[in-house]
Amino acid sequence: MRLGQTTISFVPDRTISGQPGDFFPDSDWTAHTHLLNDAGEAVANVGSFLIHSSAGVILVDLGLGPGGALLDNLAAEGVTPADVDLVILTHLHRDHVGWAGAFPRARYLVDRTEWEYWSAHPGGVGPDPDRVLPALAQRLGHLDELPAGVRAVPTPGHTPGHTCLLITDPATEERVLILGDLLHTRAQFTEPHWRFRSDVDPDRARHQRADVLAHYRDGRTILAGGHFHGTPFGEEPR
Template identity: 60%
Template sequence: MRVGADGKQGAGPWSRRHAHERIPALASAYLCTRRRPADATIMEIGDVNVEFVPDGEVRGRPEALFPGSDWSAHTHLLDGDGNVIANVGSFLVRTPTEVVLVDVGLGGELLTNLGALGVAPDDVDLVVLTHLHRDHVGWVGAFPRARYAVDRREWEYWCEHPGGVGPDPDRVLAHIEGRRETLDHRRLTAISTPGHTPGHTSVLVTGAETDQRLLILGDLLHTRAQYDNPDWAFRSDVDAERARASRLEVFARFRDARTVFADGHFHGVALG
């Protein structure tokens, strides 16, 4: 595993948000910042290479994001103003035959950071979406050849409940329609983890000739503090109790010596 350099600012088909502009889709708890994005992280799993590619970061009040939470043991995860720092980005998965992105950020620096890694929008074969909240679908539409893997329950829920923290029906859902499929991949396996959203899915990445594996959590966790506090609910959980049960199930099934957890919202290094 190695840590790479900072991302750079770049242009895209949708305008990025300015410093400290409130993001209505994520409510007043979140502020978009123009500060340094997350460090990139690379992991090789047999014949598969996985790299976190930053799109930017957001910050918010912990008591607003996690109602009733006590951060006295986790102040190291807060910034100098007492805010939670959350990365936003994508996991770039390169297999011997395909270029895959798991989630596609909020619409910040992702395309520029992918370009710095030698990945053009036309190179992406498949986009896997852990769920359809706006901070995971920001660059939908930027990858002209890509297919989109989305859980059926997730798709149906947001088609029936548009708006709020969900995807834009015209820009996101309309683009995915006709390109949507169920994840069926030799190296990526969908792990159902409902609760945060009805069809929330984590993604298990495996490689050839190794028992090492990587589990991309999606929004099963929003902070490392939830490792010690799996009961903490996030403010936008559709079903907080089911989200808690999904966390405990994943911990029991996958928290072992051969599995590395990865989360796009973890501040700093996204793996581990």
């Protein structure tokens, strides 16, 4: 995806799959079977958005970590770990922070509330307390340090400090909103009331989804979901 002089690519780490009702309790997939695989499973990408801009080389989120293919896939894009200037984290669930510590020059930016919550509640669905939290803490910054062309859109609910990221470039009116886990599947474009199993505050997450969809489905904003199967950019027609 190109926005003026800014490019945005999705770099996979791995995919995960499972019964859709396990991911989205009480969901009805009758109208969305085209999004399931041949075994009737929901499939989700896990990975990172790679941004090349005037601010340098930026990654948004970091996949599940060792055992995945993120570093190999970055290499295929011509990016080494030492090339990465900045890592921005939409939130600190384990499938978004797994490669923390792999980028020797990068600074890590995350919402303050998010960092404070997971520092007090490590493990489980959150960051590994022995491997990931120390790696982040060494070069930690917060979202008031975002570079030009990246704006935080606070969307707490899935986690206490969950944040979407709006990517812009002065050369174009078009923009990309990286959704983090505000939406996990394209089905939620028409089923925004569906809750994900690890939403810390399902009602708040639901309201945030509705507000973002109402505001940013504006004809010039491409909504990008890192967990969307296939291309992460935009709503996929049937």
